[in-house]
Every structure is written in C-alpha cells, then in structure tokens.
C-alpha cells in the first residue's frame with residue numbers, strides 16, 4: 430500500500446491537484462471550518478504543496494492565537510519570514526494587537542479631522558469610542574489588514590489560515606449596502622459642493638477639494654476591488670475542513686450555504702483525521718473499531734452532502750502535525 434492511498438468509502442471526482450490544474454490563476458485561498466478541525470495545518474500543508482509546485486507563496490494567519498510559529502517551529506511573528514526547508518514559502522503571523530491599534534489611530538485621525546471639517550466642536554473621544562469599542566471593529570480591522578496584504582501583490586499565491594468566514598460573508602454581504610450608502614453620500618456631498626460654489630463669489634471655493642468625498646470614493650473603490658477579487662472563481666477559493674463527525678459537518682454545511690448565497694467561490698471540502706479501516710488490526714480495541722465504524726457512516730454523509738466538492742482526505746496521524754517535514758507528509762495526502 431502506497432503511503433498516500435487511503436481506503437475510503439467515497440469517490441473523489443476532482444482532487445485538489447486537479448482543481449489547481451484547472452485553476453492556474455488561483456491566487457487567494459482560505460481555509461475555514463469548526464474550531465480545532467485542522468484549518469491551520471491544512472493551510473500550512475496547502476502552502477507547502479503550492480510552493481513545491483513553484484509558486485511564491487505567502488502563508489498568513491490573522492488568528493490572534495500564535496498558531497503558525499508553533500506549527501512551523503519557527504518564529505514568523507510580525508513580518509513575512511522565509512520558511513526554513515521550503516523554498517518559495519513565506520509565513521506571516523499578523524500582529525493582531527498592532528493592527529487593531531493602527532486601525533484605531535487611523536479612525537481617530539479621520540474622525541477628528543471630520544469633526545473639524547464639519548465644524549463640530551469637541552466630543553471627538555466619544556465618537557471614537559463608539560466607532561472602535563466593538564468586536565466588529567476589530568474584525569474589520571483584521572479584514573482590512575488582509576486586504577492590504579492582498580493588494581500589495583508581492584506573492585503569486587496567498588494562503589490564509591482561518592477563513593474570516595463570518596467576516597467575509599458580512600463584509601461582502603454589506604458591500605451592496607456600503608455601495609448604496611457611499612453613493613448616496615457622494616451624491617449629497619456633490620450637491621452641497623455645487624451649492625457652496627453657487628453661493629460663493631470667491632474663486633477659492635470653486636477649487637476647494639473635498640477630502641471627505643475623496644475618502645468615501647477611495648473607500649468604495651477598495652470595497653469594490655476586494656469584492657471583485659474575492660468573488661472571482663478564477664482567483665479565489667475558500668476550502669472547508671471537516672472531520673467525519675456530525676458537528677464539523679454541520680458547521681461547514683452552513684458556511685457552504687452562506688458562501689453560495691453570497692457568490693463567494695468554494696474551492697472544496699477537505700476531510701481530516703480519517704482513520705483508515707485497513708490500518709486497523711483485527712484485534713483492535715472495541716473503542717477504536719467503533720470510531721472507525723462511526724467515521725465510515727459520516728463519510729457516506731459527507732458524500733451525500735458535498736459529493737463533487739470533496740477534494741482530499743487526510744488521515745489521522747499518530748502524532749500532532751508540527752514542523753515542515755510533517756507538513757510535507759500532510760501535503761502528500763492533500764495533493765494526492
């Protein structure tokens with residue numbers, strides 16, 4: 430038995446390898462799923478495999494828990510760092526706190542400047558608090574940060590550990606609302622500007638720039654650009670990791686429905702921690718045999734629910750997945 434063939438009760442109609450061959454322009458990949466199912470290791474293994482295919486790959490994590498450094502056994506915190514032992518691969522654990530602080534500073538400047546521009550005295554701190562003291566602000570700061578990395582375009586392929594699932598969905602879902610809102614704002618600013626010019630005799634007013642309008646236009650352009658990239662099935666793919674178990678299946682089923690509704694491209698489903706029945710000796714414990722039988726049942730369910738979306742099955746190893754060698758071993762299954 431070859432190391433990368435597993436005895437599985439379902440047919441994989443398109444493997445990850447075939448999917449990648451059919452998507453030569455794929456640039457943005459994400460891994461989502463229930464907590465602890467192996468999103469970080471699958472993102473890591475995918476990044477290793479993609480780098481081995483010759484792409485310059487950035488593996489990035491927006492997860493506040495220091496996951497990449499410990500998985501890679503190498504400090505990759507704070508800046509893109511070449512991964513030892515894998516040419517073409519860089520890893521980057523984003524400094525969440527710093528990102529959020531910078532976003533707060535940024536919004537602080539915008540609000541203060543806006544209040545001044547609108548001639549509203551004082552109270553800036555209250556506005557700033559209202560704008561930044563909520564989890565959605567932190568999430569969107571991380572999302573913005575991710576977009577910044579993407580827009581810089583320094584790598585061929587980006588692999589993001591932990592899909593900003595709720596976030597992407599919310600922001601993309603809201604992008605239509607944002608656009609409506611920004612258009613409305615632009616329209617009324619434009620009218621206000623015209624009125625001011627009409628009422629003014631000075632030449633100065635005519636040539637005066639409108640910084641708020643400029644900001645809104647830039648903001649809208651960013652959202653539109655992000656939406657275009659993240660909904661382009663040639664460029665973007667969200668992968669979902671599950672185990673052959675009820676809860677992780679239910680979680681990705683929900684994600685897949687949301688994503689389908691929002692037109693976000695789904696790359697496929699990866700089944701992790703599979704126990705190969707052939708690897709289980711006849712005299713194995715009842716405990717082990719029961720788990721294997723349970724997994725077989727859930728594999729059938731996975732086939733029914735996700736069928737042609739299943740791209741790979743990765744076995745449960747007898748140790749945790751740490752270090753580049755282990756990731757390469759995992760990649761062998763992921764890219765089988």
Ligand SMILES: Nc1ncnc2c1ncn2[C@@H]1O[C@H](COP(=O)(O)OP(=O)(O)OP(=O)(O)O)[C@@H](O)[C@H]1O
Pocket residue numbers: 463464465466467468469470471492496591701702703743744745746747748749750751
């Ligand atoms: N196929 C596997 N065989 C053995 N251990 C595995 C396997 N897949 C993942 N693990 C281990 O399971 C643990 C959880 O994996 P990982 O951190 O990738 O999950 P996660 O989905 O990213 O978790 P979180 O939701 O906390 O970010 C890790 O210790 C990892 O090494």
Ligand SMILES: [Mg+2]
Pocket residue numbers: 468469492496590591
């Ligand atoms: Mg993780």
